[in-house]
Amino acid sequence: MKENIFAEIKNDIRSIIMPMLNMEIPLAVTETIEALWEDKRRPQIHAKKKIANGYTFTIALPAGVSFKDFYSKLDYFKDAAGGNNVQVDISQSGKMAILNISTDLLGDYFTYSADYPLKGILPIPIGYSKRGLEVIDLASLPHMLIGGTTGGGKSNAIHVIANSLLNLPEPPVIVLIDLKMSEYNYLENRVMLVTELETACQALDRLVQEMRKRQLLLKQSKFVNIGKYNAKCVTKLPYIVLIIDELAELKDKDAQEDLETLLRLCRSVGICNVAATQRPSSKIFTSKSFGDAKANFSGRLCYQVISNIDSRIILDSGEGALLPSIPGRAMWRNGRELIEIQTPYLDPEEVQQIEQFQTGGKAKGQQAYRNSNGVGRIGCKTNTTPTISIR
Structure with missing residues (x-):
């Protein structure tokens, strides 16, 4: 009735x-x-x-x-x-x-452009919403979690993030941990590429050491964060961005503890973290050493996932399981805001072709900046001891 x-x-x-x-x-x-x-x-x-x-x-x-x-x-x-x-x-x-x-419906395909109008310290075009291009400043987040099933757009998001940061006038030092050894080899001369678990553990340990050094430097210099320090000091500290794909492969207990330490304490010293997983199991976030890690990811990008539970692990919401089967379609959460976006597509082969023919001051200046900061490939047999030389 x-x-x-x-x-x-x-x-x-x-x-x-x-x-x-x-x-x-x-x-x-x-x-x-x-x-x-x-x-x-x-x-x-x-x-x-x-x-x-x-x-x-x-x-x-x-x-x-x-x-x-x-x-x-x-x-x-x-x-x-x-x-x-x-x-x-x-x-x-x-x-x-x-x-x-x-009245502007969200499109299902956008091509990445190197000419986006980006503002901020570490601006990243995460995608298009009905409001237009959504740009976030990774330096202010400063940690981001990406989840989604295979083919949803997770790896493409990492391509967009890495290339957007590398194309900045003052790019950060990027440490990219790719234990699947999947599709980032084209970046090996531009980032510190880690492809083995042992060297990933060493790299995370070095990052924690670098964080401690920076904390001491800021304390001695009486600055509260890297932004204040760089604004006043002649010798600036470059930002560091750690990217991990796939988070579930980081199975070493010490490495998980180091990552959790970075997530909790490195905000003020200019170290940002981007972690991606295609298997957002609750087991990743409930181990003793890694239990509080998820709460420190203030930015969440969720592509289509299989279940409501998987979506809630990433977003604290079930919206990710309701997304249409469109590659690149995702839900973006930053604080309380939750919006649907379409990530622009970036073809790594096109990036390689552009780099092969690219000459001029900007490209050379960026490469010199990276070389001066000790950026190179680690994880190969000929170089088993990673060195993160920031200054």
């Missing part, structure tokens, strides 16, 4: 809202709110902002209307604003609901 009543109410509401299709978005939002809630319990539009392809509304939720209740009305807002011709998402900010409505 109750189900029939609820169905009738829902149909009545939809009969009111459906005629609003394709009307002006602000009017559609206002009239949808008026149709769904009574005066005393009606959410109020606190602020409205016109964006490139739509609107963002900040909506105050009154007592008795929870965010969950407001979010459950997403389809009504979508119907009123244009149905399948718009994208709608709702997020929470304190006691406010943030309603985004865009």
